[in-house]
Amino acid sequence: ETGVTQTPRHLVMGMTNKKSLKCEQHLGHNAMYWYKQSAKKPLELMFVYSLEERVENNSVPSRFSPECPNSSHLFLHLHTLQPEDSALYLCASSQGRDITGELFFGEGSRLTVL
Amino acid sequence: DAKTTQPPSMDCAEGRAANLPCNHSTISGNEYVYWYRQIHSQGPQYIIHGLKNNETNEMASLIITEDRKSSTLILPHATLRDTAVYYCIVRVLIIMPGGGADGLTFGKGTHLIIQP
Numbered sequence: 001e002t003g004v005t006q007t008p009r010h011l012v013m014g015m016t017n018k019k020s021l022k023c024e025q026h027l028g029h030n031a032m033y034w035y036k037q038s039a040k041k042p043l044e045l046m047f048v049y050s051l052e053e054r055v056e057n058n059s060v061p062s063r064f065s066p067e068c069p070n071s072s073h074l075f076l077h078l079h080t081l082q083p084e085d086s087a088l089y090l091c092a093s094s095q096g097r098d099i100t101g102e103l104f105f106g107e108g109s110r111l112t113v114l
Numbered sequence: 115d116a117k118t119t120q121p122p123s124m125d126c127a128e129g130r131a132a133n134l135p136c137n138h139s140t141i142s143g144n145e146y147v148y149w150y151r152q153i154h155s156q157g158p159q160y161i162i163h164g165l166k167n168n169e170t171n172e173m174a175s176l177i178i179t180e181d182r183k184s185s186t187l188i189l190p191h192a193t194l195r196d197t198a199v200y201y202c203i204v205r206v207l208i209i210m211p212g213g214g215a216d217g218l219t220f221g222k223g224t225h226l227i228i229q230p
Contacts, residue, residue, distance in 0.1 A: 004157070029214060030212055030213030030214040031210060031212070031213060031214020031215065032214075033217050042220045042221055042222055042223075043158070043220040045217040045218070045219065048210075048216065048217045050210035050211065050212035050213060050214045051212030051213055051214075052212075053212055055210055055211075055212070055216075056216070056217060088155070090157050090158075092157070093214075094214040094215045095213075095214065100163065101146070101148070101163070101205075101207040101209075101215035102160045102163075102215075103158075103160065103215065103217075103218055104160070105157030105158050105159070106157050107156055107157055108155070108156070108157055110155075
């Protein structure tokens, strides 16, 4: 149990569907992140939120829409995805003033786009 | 952030020490060395980090050369559960205005396989 919970763990969707991935952290952290991990590729940082404010967006297509309603919850809304968007999506969080800079990751949501 | 170079894969016998090298010859003075690992189909897990001095915790030891251009992660008594991809990351630690560290940039890492 890492303190970062992601749901669903597995998701299959068609290209015309709309779905959402959810992340919840129980660690009292201030920052949350979305990463994408495609097969045989390094993890790619997608979005960073600090106290619910988006501070980084690494040129992610608009079909991925993040939402951070509070410091404990992070969503990734998905619509009109492509098969190449199939990947493991990982959520992470980090503490407010912890100088270690450690990121705590969830187990990930495995997405398959048909 | 400085670039790192790691071997793509390594083998180690169970019970022996696993020594994972990382080259970061362009590291600058304010950049830390971090190590994470990712067991198959799980999220990455923090192992250890350091700036100049060698560090040790319950999981591993980190040895940083005096010129800081390379480092070695040591798992003192490797077990089968240590089979994973190990990532060496060099970065300046930036705390964002609202709190929390900036994001990490991962490379391809080293796939460590512990052999029974």
